[in-house]
Amino acid sequence: MNDLLKQIHEEASVFLGKGQVAQYIPALATVDPMQFGIAICDANGKTYSYGDAETPFSIQSISKVFSLTLAMHMHGDEIWHRVGREPSGLPFNSLVQLEHEQGIPRNPFINAGALVISDMVESSFASPELAVRDFVRTLSGNSEIRIDRKIAESEYAHRARNAAMAYLMQSFENFNNDVEKVLMNYFSTCALKMTCVELAKSFSYLANKGVNITNQQRILTERQTKQVNALMATSGLYDEAGRFAFEVGLPGKSGVGGGIVAIVPGVLSVCVWSPALNATGNSLVGVEAMKILTNHIDWSVY
Ligand SMILES: NC(=O)CC[C@H](N)C(=O)O
Incomplete structure (x- = not known):
């Protein structure tokens, strides 16, 4: 496995400097x-990594999977009255569908959907951002994981688009809590800093029918696990989700910090990170590395 990661790293490195x-x-x-790391957590909980895999980075939209998981815990199937399960085919921060579809976002991974999910998390916890932080601390086994306040505040200061979505949903009565508070908590969970190794470990429950491989804790039911993986496969990379399914063939979730996590159900979870993005806001080197990985080994859910 270590040789494979080294080879993928070498092959994908030719794309460094683009994006x-x-x-x-x-x-x-x-x-x-120019940073680039890759890590895998296998079915026995053993991790393998190469490159900048121990450097913490801003997980951004990868956090949407953790928030969704917490919301599924607290609110069960009720979630789906307030957010859809269809790919949007549009950029992650697009506003256009939201008015047409009466303030019901297409899925939990576009920003509008993640904001509704954050609103649900807000209703369930006294300190929602700490609930998500503590959740990833348990999942990854690292109690030092923290929120980068500078990044969260920088995003809050430039919140116009996300604020517009949240207020629009409030006007359609699809928002229950104070919009500004939910926005700050959403930005704080996006500003969690984690390494490739920690993310590969944290996502192990999606590769293991809902059970965290490291501590054997049940996180989701098998049915819910299948649902989250299906949403990642159809919407995890926004308007590049179709191409990612076509070329990589795995459920995945990206973030504008340059991280991408993907799942091979029953086999492993993998995280790649390289900060430069392509036109759809996904890591350019990361997508290439995932393609190389699945070309080397015939892993695909299709
Ligand atoms: N795709 C992303 O990672 C976007 C997350 C970012 N925090 C935003 O709301 O714009």
């Missing part, structure tokens, strides 16, 4: 784009 680090969050715009 652009996220500019719309000023605190992310200064990250060194």
